Each structure stands twice: as C-alpha cells, then as structure tokens.
Amino acid sequence: MTAPSASPTATGAGRWEPVIGLEVHCELRTETKLFCGCRNAFGDEPNTNVCPVCLGLPGSLPVLNAMAVELAMRIGTALHCEIRPSLFHRKNYFYPDMPKDYQISQYDEPINANGWLELPDGTRVGVERAHMEEDTGKTTHMGGGGRIHDAEHSLVDYNRAGVPLVEIVSRPDIRSAAQARLYAAELRGILMATGASDGRMEEGSMRVDANVSVRRPGDEFGTRCEIKNLNSLRSLVRAIEYEITRQVDVLESGGTVAQQTRHWDEDQARTGALRSKEEAFDYRYFPEPDLVRVVPDAAWQAEVAAAVGPMPADRRAALVALLGPDGTSGARTDQISTVVEHGLDDLMTAAVDGGVGAALALARTANEASAEPERARALDGAAYTALLRMEQDGTLSATQAKVVLTDLLAHGGDPAELARRHGFEAMAADSLSVVVGELIAAHPDEWARYVGGEEQLAGFFTGLAMKATDRKANGKAVAAELRARRG
Numbered sequence: 183m184t185a186p187s188a189s190p191t192a193t194g195a196g197r198w199e200p201v202i203g204l205e206v207h208c209e210l211r212t213e214t215k216l217f218c219g220c221r222n223a224f225g226d227e228p229n230t231n232v233c234p235v236c237l238g239l240p241g242s243l244p245v246l247n248a249m250a251v252e253l254a255m256r257i258g259t260a261l262h263c264e265i266r267p268s269l270f271h272r273k274n275y276f277y278p279d280m281p282k283d284y285q286i287s288q289y290d291e292p293i294n295a296n297g298w299l300e301l302p303d304g305t306r307v308g309v310e311r312a313h314m315e316e317d318t319g320k321t322t323h324m325g326g327g328g329r330i331h332d333a334e335h336s337l338v339d340y341n342r343a344g345v346p347l348v349e350i351v352s353r354p355d356i357r358s359a360a361q362a363r364l365y366a367a368e369l370r371g372i373l374m375a376t377g378a379s380d381g382r383m384e385e386g387s388m389r390v391d392a393n394v395s396v397r398r399p400g401d402e403f404g405t406r407c408e409i410k411n412l413n414s415l416r417s418l419v420r421a422i423e424y425e426i427t428r429q430v431d432v433l434e435s436g437g438t439v440a441q442q443t444r445h446w447d448e449d450q451a452r453t454g455a456l457r458s459k460e461e462a463f464d465y466r467y468f469p470e471p472d473l474v475r476v477v478p479d480a481a482w483q484a485e486v487a488a489a490v491g492p493m494p495a496d497r498r499a500a501l502v503a504l505l506g507p508d509g510t511s512g513a514r515t516d517q518i519s520t521v522v523e524h525g526l527d528d529l530m531t532a533a534v535d536g537g538v539g540a541a542l543a544l545a546r547t548a549n550e551a552s553a554e555p556e557r558a559r560a561l562d563g564a565a566y567t568a569l570l571r572m573e574q575d576g577t578l579s580a581t582q583a584k585v586v587l588t589d590l591l592a593h594g595g596d597p598a599e600l601a602r603r604h605g606f607e608a609m610a611a612d613s614l615s616v617v618v619g620e621l622i623a624a625h626p627d628e629w630a631r632y633v634g635g636e637e638q639l640a641g642f643f644t645g646l647a648m649k650a651t652d653r654k655a656n657g658k659a660v661a662a663e664l665r666a667r668r669g
Contacts, residue, residue, distance in 0.1 A: 198396045198433075200426045201403055202356035206369055208348045208379045209317060209387040210253045216316045216346035217244030217286065224385045228339035236316075236344035238282025243472050250346035251293070253378040254314050255478060255486045257348050258294030260372050260493055261309050267477040268293035268313070270470040278338050279319040287315035287349075289467045293476060299352075299372070300495060301364045302519055308353030317345040320386075342386075348378070354393070354403065359422035363415050366390055371494035371523055383413050390418055394425045396433065404429070405439040409446050409453055421446040425453050497522045501530065504540045517548035524555035529563055536567035542574055550587050557591045565590060569597035579648075579657045582606045605654060614647075614655055618663045621646050633668050640664055 212222050218235035234242035258265050271289040292313030300306050320342050325334030350369065356362050370388060373379040381388050390412045395404035409425060412418045424446075429439050444453040478486075492500075501518045502509035509518065521527050526547050533543040551558035551566075569590060573583035578601060589600045621643055622629045632639040640661055647660045 197399065198426075198430050199399045200357055200359075200422075201354050201395045201397060201406075202358075202362050202422060203354040203393045203406075204350075204352045204356065204362060204365060205391040205393070205408075206350045206352075206366065207317075207389045207391070208257070208350065208373050210250050210346040210348060210378055211380060212247055212249050212253065212346055214247060215344035216247050216250050216314070217344055220344065222345050223341075224382075224387070226341055228337075228341060231341040232343070237340060238280070244286065244470075246473060246476070247346060250314065251476060251478070252482075252486055253346075253376070254293050254312070254348050255483065256376040256490050257350070257373065257378050258297065258312050259483075259487045259490050260376050261294065261297040261299055261312060261350070263294035263297030263309060263312055265294055265478060265483055267291070267475055269475050270314075270473045271467045272470050273315075274466045275464075277318075277321075278336070279321050280343060281319075281340065285316060285318060286470055286473070288313035293478075294348075299365065299368060301361070301368055302495070302498065302515070303364070305361070305364075307355045307365050310351045310353050312348050312350040315347050315349060317342050317347045319343040354395075359419045359426070362392065362422055363419050366415055366418055367523055368494060371525075374525065375493055375497075376490055383415070386413060389413055392418065392422055392425075394422055394429070395439070396426060396429045404433075405441050407439065407442045407444050407453075409444050410456065412446055417446060417448055420448075420451060421453060424451065428453065494522050497527050501527055501544070504531065504534055505544065506540075508541065514544065517544050520548045520552050524552045524558070526551055526555065526558055529558060529561060529566060532563035533567045533570050536564070536571065538567060538570040538574055542570060546570055546573075546583070546587065550584055551591070554591045561591065562594065565594070565597055572597060572601065576656050576658050577601075578606055579653075579655075581657070582653070605652065614651075614659055614663060617647055617650055617655065618643070618660065618667065621650065622667070632664070 209222075214220060215222050215231075215236055218233050220233050220236055221231045223231065235244055255265055268288055269291040270286050272284040273287045273289070274284045276283050292311040294312035295310070297309035297312065298306050299309060319338050319340040322337045322339070323333035324337060325332070352365065356365055370381040370383075373388065374381045379387055383389070392409045392412060393406045394409065395406040397404040407425060407429070409421045412421055425444070432439050440455075440458070442458060443456045445456050446453050498518050501521065502514075505514060505518075508514055521530055521544065529551065530543045530547040533547070534540050547558075551561070569578075569583060569586055572578045572586075573580060578586065582601065582604070585604055586597055586600045586606070589595070589604075590597060625643075625646075628639050628642055632643070643664055644657050644660045647655045648657070
C-alpha cells in the first residue's frame with residue numbers, strides 16, 4: 183500500500199498542493215425509513231411517504247430500523263472500520279427541509295471509525311468515520327436559476343426526510359481531482375457490492391461533498407471550503423479543479439481564502455459562495471433522548487461480516503487471473519476497472535466459462551457492453567456467450583458482432599437470428615474466393631505491392647471486399663484468403 187502522493191499544481195509564481203477530503207452520503211436500500219414505517223422509495227408523488235414521525239409532529243417517537251444498522255455495519259466492514267457502540271444525537275438547524283428543525287445523526291460516537299479504502303493504483307485513503315443519520319427533505323426553488331436567492335417560491339417534498347443514510351468521511355488524504363474521482367468510484371463500487379446502496383448518483387442515493395484547500399508542499403493545511411451535493415463523478419472532478427484554481431488565484435493575488443460552504447453551478451462551471459462554513463458548535467448537538475445506545479454484539483458483527491461479498495479489488499484480481507500475464511498491462515487494467523465498476527464481471531466470466539477467449543470477452547465487455555451498463559447487467563449470459571463465440575470462430579466479423587451486440591442489448595433475442603436479420607450470414611468459401619480474385623484482377627498494382635511485402639495493403643483489399651459483399655464478408659476470412667493466394 184502506498185501513501186497518497188503529492189501532486190503540486192504549477193501555477194503563477196509557485197507550486198501548490200491540493201488537500202482534499204470527501205464526505206459521501208449514501209442512502210441505504212431499506213424498505214422503510216430510519217425511524218418510522220414509511221416507504222423508502224425514489225420517484226413517488228411528493229409528500230405521500232410521510233407520517234407523524236418523519237414530519238416531526240408533537241408526541242411522535244422514533245423507532246430504529248434494524249436493517250439500516252446492519253447495512254451500516256456492512257459498509258464499515260468493507261471499509262476496514264472498527265464497529266463500535268454508537269449513540270444518536272440531535273443536530274439542530276433551521277431549514278425547511280426538516281420540519282422538526284433538527285436532524286437525528288451520530289456525532290462523537292459513530293458506529294464505524296478508523297477505516298481505509300484502497301484505490302486501484304494501491305493508494306490508501308483513510309476513512310475517519312462512517313456514521314448513520316436520517317436524510318433531509320428535498321427543497322426545489324421555483325423560478326430564476328433554481329437557486330434560493332432568485333426564486334419566486336420554494337417547494338418541499340418530505341418523502342426523503344427520514345430515509346436512512348450513512349455518511350462516509352474520508353481523511354484529507356486525497357491530492358488531486360483525478361484521485362478524488364478514483365476514490366468516489368471505488369467507494370460506489372463497494373457500496374453496491376455490500377448491497378447497502380444502488381449507487382445511483384443521478385437519483386441522489388449517493389451524493390458527495392468535497393472539502394478542498396491548498397498549501398505549499400510541507401506547510402500546514404490551508405483554509406478549506408466545502409462544495410456541496412455533487413451528484414456525478416464528472417461534476418466532482420470539475421468542481422474540485424475549479425476550486426483549486428480559484429483558491430490558488432486568491433492566495434497568489436495576496437488575498438485570504440474564507441472558510442465557506444460553496445455551491446457548484448454545472449452550467450457556469452464554477453463554484454459560488456452559499457454561506458460561511460458551519461462548525462460542530464453551530465449545530466448544538468445533544469444526545470437524542472428518545473433513542474438508546476446501539477451496541478452490536480460480536481455474534482451480530484460476525485454474521486454481518488460473513489454476508490459481505492467480494493469487493494471490487496477482489497473482483498479485479500479475479501479478472502487479472504483469468505487473463506494471465508497479459509492482465510496486468512496498462513490497457514487491460516483500465517478495461518478490467520471499467521468492467522468491475524459497471525458490475526459486468528459476472529457477464530464476462532460467464533463468457534470465458536463458455537469457451538470465449540478472455541481477451542475477447544474483456545474487450546467486448548469493457549468497450550461495448552459497458553456503454554449500456556444497465557441493459558448489459560440484465561443481458562442473458564448464454565446469449566452474450568453465444569454471440570462472442572460467433573465472433574471468435576469467424577461466423578461474424580468484429581464489426582458485425584458489435585452491430586448484433588447493440589441489437590442484443592436493446593431488445594434481447596437469439597444472436598444467430600439477429601445476425602440473419604442484419605444479413606450477416608457467413609459467405610461460402612468459394613464465393614469469397616471469387617470476390618477476392620475479382621478484386622486482385624481489378625487492382626494489379628496494389629496486389630503486386632502486397633505480394634512484395636507491403637502488409638498494410640491487406641487492409642485495402644479487406645475494405646474493398648467488405649464493400650463488395652455489403653459487409654457480409656468476414657475480415658479474418660478475407661485476410662486468410664489473401665495470404666493463401668500470396669503463398
């Protein structure tokens with residue numbers, strides 16, 4: 183394992199080192215909310231999954247969801263945390279997204295602490311804590327640019343209020359926007375592998391806050407700013423890169439970075455100040471009087487640990503083993519990471535078990551299937567294997583196989599039938615021989631150069647053969663025919 187490497191940013195008169203920590207909010211995949219029996223679901227009609235408890239009505243009392251505790255423990259186990267006795271607190275604030283004017287969270291006694299996450303490159307990022315809390319409602323500002331300062335009015339949906347969350351707080355070990363993306367992507371894979379979350383950032387079930395500061399290498403940490411609610415990996419990278427540049431510009435012009443909470447504006451590609459950064463004392467934490475301490479015993483912890491399946495790092499190692507010595511090359515490593523990130527390693531493994539070469543299975547899964555990950559995860563493994571075997575044995579060319587795979591992902595079906603519908607029946611050997619002979623006769627100069635050793639002209643003749651046969655010819659078969667004729 184390696185410590186995070188410094189990545190000083192060359193700018194202006196000096197060099198600066200970014201210091202980044204991420205706070206990832208993960209909604210848990212429970213049937214009901216954290217402290218009541220209301221349905222936990224995305225996309226329902228606003229304010230239909232609510233009750234006196236999640237609306238904070240007088241006299242209502244919270245009851246802790248045991249499954250949420252178990253999922254939180256799975257996350258802690260996967261992140262190598264210590265699972266500890268924990269206590270819920272009231273985090274007081276006065277925003278309309280929580281009608282009771284406080285959020286039930288864990289403060290100084292979290293259920294998970296002192297863990298770590300290892301990135302694909304071997305870098306280890308510390309995990310300070312992974313604590314439980316309830317989510318807030320969703321506020322929508324109507325009119326203007328969708329921000330509160332120019333809204334005509336605001337709407338609040340309390341369906342999300344009370345949904346169980348785990349907030350995973352990293353240590354400030356990250357040193358670049360690219361490394362932050364790696365961390366978030368790896369963490370997303372871990373959350374999905376544990377079954378704790380579906381990882382759907384576009385639906386808000388995983389949201390990232392980034393704490394960013396800059397310093398001269400070797401100096402104390404600088405003043406940090408928090409960028410709130412980043413809901414895609416692309417936004418995470420862009421927001422951090424912008425904030426690093428902004429802070430360096432402020433410091434190099436003789437200014438001082440103010441500690442702030444900032445909003446990322448995707449359209450304008452910039453961060454803007456929301457408010458001064460809150461500290462713990464601003465929230466006036468005190469123990470939640472209506473909930474007892476959570477003390478998972480050793481037997482429960484062991485049961486939870488046994489239920490945690492293989493993590494992304496284990497799954498990447500399994501694919502490397504499938505590929506053998508070639509599995510550790512740079513291009514292969516990137517493809518393997520893509521396959522695992524999209525949860526398609528079982529699809530690839532099924533193809534290899536069905537007789538498809540590991541290199542071909544990896545290439546198609548990483549390059550084509552990963553472009554439609556949701557559909558690929560639902561794909562019939564036997565049909566996928568059959569298609570790749572058709573490409574492997576020459577029944578389909580690589581180009582033809584990709585066309586059929588696009589159809590297979592969109593509609594399903596039998597690969598052989600789909601190939602017939604596209605007119606990709608294999609040409610008889612004698613028919614292909616006739617086509618190649620006619621092309622050689624029509625291009626004697628190019629043929630002479632090919633025979634003389636200009637291998638690149640094989641592509642010239644292959645392209646002509648594909649055009650002449652309306653792309654029914656197999657490129658490998660054309661190449662074999664050319665070699666046979668050259669002798």
